Amino acid sequence: MITIESFEDKPNLQEEFAYRQIGSITIQVDPIDASTSLEFVMDYFKKNPAHAAIPIERNGVMIGILDRSQVEKMTESAWGRFWQKDLDAYITSPLLTLRADDYIEKNITKVTELNTEKGARFFAVFYRKSFFGIVGLREMLTRVTELRNRDMEKARIVQQNLLAxxxxxxxxxxxxxxxxxxxxxxxxxxxxxxxxxxxxxxxxxxxxxxxxxxxxxxxxxxxxxxxxxxxxxxxxxxxxxxxxxxxxxxxxxxxxxxxxxxxxxxxxxxxxxxxxxxxxxxxxxxxxxxxxxxxxxxxxxxxxxxxxxxxxxxxxxxxxxxxxxxxxxxxxxxxxxxxxxxxxxxxxxxxxxxxxxxxxxxxxxxxxxxxxxxxxxxxxxxxxxxxxxxxxxxxxxx
Incomplete structure (x- = not known):
């Protein structure tokens, strides 16, 4: 069974990973239990505007990721809030797990295909068999672009040195x-x-x-x-x-x-x-x-x-x-x-x-x-x- 550890009072572990590794762009956020009230989730997103998703667990096991946009749809009306179910009922995208020490370019095709097929935008990241955080498709695409630009610049310098x-x-x-x-x-x-x-x-x-x-x-x-x-x-x-x-x-x-x-x-x-x-x-x-x-x-x-x-x-x-x-x-x-x-x-x-x-x-x-x-x-x-x-x-x- 995969264990869930809290990141409270822990340093930012992104710095432990190389620029090309998934862990370097992973947001370290503690998961919440599926039985948590919708009001708590709404309050969480209000206090953390930079977070676009939150991981959901049940009985200490990661079961999915709840997208901010999904919560906003759920809370558009008082009727929706009244008929609230457990949070896992609103997780529509399948859970794809990535490794923090794996490389972004190696996984970009897999996550973009899942986004096209299922609309998934966020993915769970694990490190040494423990939950590490979540990463978004946008952040992965941005980093891939940055890596490409870096590589192109290095190739340009090498080529220009040869030609010069x-x-x-x-x-x-x-x-x-x-x-x-x-x-x-x-x-x-x-x-x-x-x-x-x-x-x-x-x-x-x-x-x-x-x-x-x-x-x-x-x-x-x-x-x-x-x-x-x-x-x-x-x-x-x-x-x-x-x-x-x-x-x-x-x-x-x-x-x-x-x-x-x-x-x-x-x-x-x-x-x-x-x-x-x-x-x-x-x-x-x-x-x-x-x-x-x-x-x-x-x-x-x-x-x-x-x-x-x-x-x-x-x-x-x-x-x-x-x-x-x-x-x-x-x-x-x-x-x-x-x-x-x-x-x-x-x-x-x-x-x-x-x-x-x-x-x-x-x-x-x-x-x-x-x-x-x-x-x-x-x-x-x-x-x-x-x-x-x-x-x-x-x-x-x-």
Whole structure:
């Protein structure tokens, strides 16, 4: 039999529980006997306006919870008060017991389903086989929201710390202007500049996960962990196309089967003075090659491989574009958040305006280029919400 203990003259035990545990939001209130008069209950709620329910027991055993709203209905008329029965007759919702040391997120589905089916709003909480108090659905939902916001903020900080290392990096032979804005606290865009130690080789990549928020940010962590592992791995002759195969297999093993990651990859070999470019299901890659008489030839590389994480790149015919490194060579990678951004009236930026924007900043300095991207994007969206993350990587060789 479950025993009932009084909390009178006892300290607030909520502090003993972690922020995620049910006990941290449980109201410690002594149960009343089912034979208690309705006047006593009315007086109790009047003296305790913060309490929306009270636990009911009979013979020392918890039998249910009486909702304040139910009491108010019972006392709407003198006739109702005259025909008062024992309090257990007015307990309409089934008694669901929760553990104070259990986790709120683990139980939220169960209590919301019971609320939908039976209208239950309050639930009994026990700790070490003794009654501890009651908890409301509203308090549980509020805490779940707070926990989600906390987790999102932590994920945002982790993701931003990872990305911050690769913003506007400079190298004696090239520079990268990186422009990034997330649509939510955390996102599915990722960008990376990786130096292959001691080999004068570099990997520059722009990635876009098929998803949003936490799930997408976790998948970007998979990309980050690949490059972390790559620090301790000798690529040998696998730099380039074979690296993409390794990346595809690695991400396939770590991410859910219904998620994939598009990628624009540049394998920069400063010894052979060549860039190998691959487009794995990504947006168009723009390449600007300087020619004679100060002319510039613009080229567009559309997807020529499937996205990463599907585990099939090894079976595909490897198609890559190789371009010699010369002073003035420029390669621009971006995610589809740029083409998909909309005005307040819902007009998309689309491919043509994206191409024109990228071409228009070709002769600008690095600082002016970043400013031009900001101005163009802010002018277009104005007060509209971003539907997706935007990342631009503008690579310029010297």
């Amino acid at each position: 290392r690769d913003v506007s990096k400079k190298h004696p032979r090239y520079s990268i202007i990186t422009w990034n804005r997330m649509a939510n606290e955390v996102g599915g865009d990722f960008f990376k500049e990786f130096d292959v130690e001691g080999q004068n080789r570099h990997i520059i990549g722009c990635f876009d996960v098929s998803g949003k928020n936490v799930a997408a940010s976790l998948s970007t962590m998979a990309i980050g962990s690949f490059f972390t592992a790559l620090k301790y791995f000798d690529l040998g002759d696998r730099f380039g196309e074979k690296t993409t195969i390794l990346m595809d297999k690695y991400i396939d093993n770590l991410t859910p089967s219904d998620m994939f990651i598009t990628a624009a990859l540049c394998y920069v070999d400063l010894t052979s003075n060549e860039v190998l470019i691959q487009n794995c299901g990504h947006t168009t890659i723009y390449i600007f090659v300087p020619g004679e008489n100060n002319k510039v030839v613009g080229k567009a590389l559309n997807p020529n491989l499937p996205p990463l994480g599907m585990g099939i790149i090894e079976t595909e015919e490897q198609t890559s574009y190789r371009v010699p490194i010369v002073s003035g060579l420029r390669i621009v990678l971006y995610t589809d958040g740029l083409t998909d951004m909309v005005t307040s009236d819902g007009v998309r930026f689309e491919d043509d305006k994206t191409r024109d924007l990228i071409a228009s900043v070709h002769t600008k300095s690095e600082a002016d280029t970043a400013e031009a991207y900001t101005k163009a994007i802010d002018s277009w969206i104005h007060e509209a919400m971003l539907p997706d993350d935007i990342t631009i990587m503008d690579i310029r060789f010297r």
